Structures are given as structure tokens and as C-alpha cells.
Amino acid sequence: MSRKTPPQSLALQSLVEREEKEMYSPRSKYFPLQIPQSSMARTETLDRTLQQMHCLLSQSFFDGEGCISRRQLTISNTNVELLVYARELLRKFGVESTGPYLGKLAGTVLKDSQTGKLYKRKKNCYYSYVSVRNLPQFAEHIGFTIERKQRRLRAACT
Numbered sequence: 197m198s199r200k201t202p203p204q205s206l207a208l209q210s211l212v213e214r215e216e217k218e219m220y221s222p223r224s225k226y227f228p229l230q231i232p233q234s235s236m237a238r239t240e241t242l243d244r245t246l247q248q249m250h251c252l253l254s255q256s257f258f259d260g261e262g263c264i265s266r267r268q269l270t271i272s273n274t275n276v277e278l279l280v281y282a283r284e285l286l287r288k289f290g291v292e293s294t295g296p297y298l299g300k301l302a303g304t305v306l307k308d309s310q311t312g313k314l315y316k317r318k319k320n321c322y323y324s325y326v327s328v329r330n331l332p333q334f335a336e337h338i339g340f341t342i343e344r345k346q347r348r349l350r351a352a353c354t
Contacts, residue, residue: 269326274319289337295324
């Protein structure tokens with residue numbers, strides 16, 4: 197015995213399929229990139245788009261994992277490869293960084309400053325620095341979306 201799909205489900209499925217087709221169409225509102233006809237212009241457009249993607253990726257990574265205190269910008273994570281990748285992305289914008297360095301060892305205790313609760317670290321934590329002389333370059337090309345961090349970055353650059 198086969199079950200019939202209710203008409204509402206078919207309408208919803210059709211709407212979802214149309215929306216997905218629209219989403220992945222090169223002329224879509226979700227994908228505003230208009231690819232030119234000439235191969236030179238196309239290459240330039242794709243290079244610019246790739247650079248924008250690298251910028252957004254770096255920016256979101258530093259928003260989440262970055263810390264700026266006084267004139268020191270650091271990122272930390274338990275994944276060394278991710279920090280190395282972040283360093284390579286920064287290099288594309290002319291921003292030099294150092295590290296990754298081993299920070300906190302697995303097995304050490306971490307105290308939550310808000311609750312006072314103690315936690316045992318399961319993984320080593322690594323960190324990298326962006327040098328002070330590269331902060332203006334970082335601010336110009338990447339920056340933060342978090343206003344608090346962006347204010348600190350502007351203060352560190354002056």
C-alpha cells in the first residue's frame with residue numbers, strides 16, 4: 197500500500213526545490229557575483245572574491261579565537277594546523293605573525309572566572325601573535341566585526 201503525499205507537502209517541497217535552484221544559480225541574490233565574459237576579467241573577479249573570502253574567514257576566526265590586549269594581538273586554539281592556516285591567510289594580506297607556540301598543557305586545571313568551577317584541560321592549547329608593527333596592516337585589511345575588539349585594535353594602532 198503506497199501513501200500519498202499531502203498537497204501541502206508537495207507545495208512545500210516544490211518551494212524548497214525552487215529556492216535551492218535559485219540559491220545556487222550564478223545570478224542569485226545569494227550569490228551576487230556576476231562573472232564577466234572575458235577570461236582576464238573573470239580571473240580578476242574570482243581572485244577578488246577569493247581574497248574577500250580569505251578576509252572574512254580570517255576576520256571570523258579572530259573574532260572567535262582572537263584576543264587584543266594593550267598592543268598585543270593573539271589567537272589561541274587546540275588545533276595547531278588551524279593556527280598555521282591562519283598564519284598563511286594573514287600572510288596573504290601582508291600581516292606577519294609568529295607561532296604557533298605551546299601555551300597550556302593538557303591535564304592542567306582551568307578555573308572559570310565567572311562560576312569559580314574548575315575544569316581539567318583535555319588538549320594542549322597553542323597560541324600565535326601578530327606583531328605590533330603589523331597591527332595597522334591587520335586593521336586595514338581584516339579587522340574585527342566585534343565592536344569591542346575593533347575599538348581596542350584602533351587604540352593599539354595609535
